[in-house]
Amino acid sequence: MSNDNGIRPFQLDTPEEAIADMRRRIAATRWPTRELVTDRSQGVQLATIQELARYWTTDHDWRAFEARLNALPQYTTEIDGVEIHFIHVRSRHEDALPLIMTHGWPGSVVELLGVVGPLTDPTAHGGRAEDAFHLVLPSLPGYGFSGEPTELGWDSARMARAWAELMDRLGYPRYVAQGGDVGASVTDALGRQAPEGLLGIHVNLLAGAIDLKDQLPAESEQERAAHDALATFMTDGFGYFLEQTTRPQTVGYSLLDSPVGLAAWMLDHDTDSYYKISRAFVDGEPVGSLTRDTIVDNIMLYWLTGTGTSAARWYWEFGRFLAAARAAGQAPPPVAVPVGFTTFSGEIWAAPRSWVETVYPGLAYFNEVDRGGHFPAWEEPELFSAEMRAAFRPLR
Helix, strand or coil: CCCHHHHHECCCCCHHHHHHHHHHHHHHCCCCCCCCCCCCCCCCCCCHHHHHHHHCCCCHHHHHHHHHHCCCCEEEEEEEEEEEEEEEEECCCCCCCEEEEECCCCCCCCHHHHHHHHHHHHHHHCCHHCCCCEEEEEECCCCCCCCCCCCCCCCHHHHHHHHHHHHHHHHHHHCCEEEHHHHHHHHHHHHHHHCCCEEEEEECCCCCCCHHHCCCCCCCCCHHHHHHHHHHHHHHHHHHHHHHHCCHHHHHHHHHHHHHHHHHHCCCCHHHHHHHHHHHHHHHEEEECCCCHHHHHHHHHHHHHHCHHHHHHHHHHHHHHHHHHHHHHHCCCCCCCEEEEEEEEEEECCHHHHHHEEEEEEEEEEEEEECCCCCHHHHHHHHHHHHHHHHHHHHH
């Protein structure tokens, strides 16, 4: 990769003192007493977080992750005043379709590493050469190795414009985009902006359901179950979301000061992923690529880059965006490119087709699968890759 347009190679080299300091902080943790319930209803369970802390300080090998990441082509480039980190893996199949994939919170590029091989080299993973992708995996502004925005306004729409600039800077005149969680919101915005060259998008979280819940069908059993799941999230699983959309700076002090505090905050996301993570540590039973090592890799990435607070600020921007949209009473512009959607069974709310078509009337691809949750590329990389091949095949 040349240095045209200010694109610079990136390699991770963590000072040993940073790792030693983290271990000292974990050893000095002041632990609360055990929760008074037998489930996660009071929050992250003491046995889970203590086993994670033990593994983190005694068994986890950050240098192994560092080597894994440095084996991939990584770069940084400044876009709109923010240094953007991204992984860029070109397929050996020259007719591959460029795909930019966006992670979410509390994830990072770590959650996408398992699909790099299947997507860029499908013939080695049960696919066909004509299903290959050139892969671009950026770190969101304020996350991981990307720089922190120093001004307000870095909402999903602004991030989407940055992604369009990145793909143009990389010389891709035609491409597709995918995202989940925060990445779903960014990818949705990209689809509504429809920059020149964007052929289509795929998302695996119906983020718009939060603001449109009263307009979503509730006639079938599946639709009622989705409404129940959404209601449960907004009444009993909404803590992190509410805090980060209103007071990200407040919780940010703990996220930057305590590794265990950061880990607990990141684990307390959704019931399905929490119990999968808990089983990985307490029972030694990982789900797919959601292993003890990759879970700690992801948490440590936030810790070493000090991005717990800056990552949370996206939610504050998102909350302001929703409030402004409600006040204006105007519907967002329609998505002007084909939309693909996969409903993974363990998602926070498993959206039925009728819900997806309410948000995306021109739905071009839809499928429901019986495995995977909120982090499907992380949990089920082969299944997720198969969905990307199927969703984007008509657009090649």
